[in-house]
Amino acid sequence: SELIYWVSDRIYLRGGAIGDIQNDAFGWIFGAGWAW
Structure with missing residues (x-):
């Protein structure tokens, strides 16, 4: 999720x-989605 957050x-x-x-x-x- 951190990578996607960085890209966004x-x-x-x-x-x-x-x-x-x-x-x-x-x-x-995205963070919540990846957490699950």
Whole structure:
């Protein structure tokens, strides 16, 4: 999950604040999915 979070962070980095919100959402969703 950490790798996917890192990749999503790189993808949305240019989005600024909106990208941070998306990154947090994707990171949490993917993290929860991989945890299971």
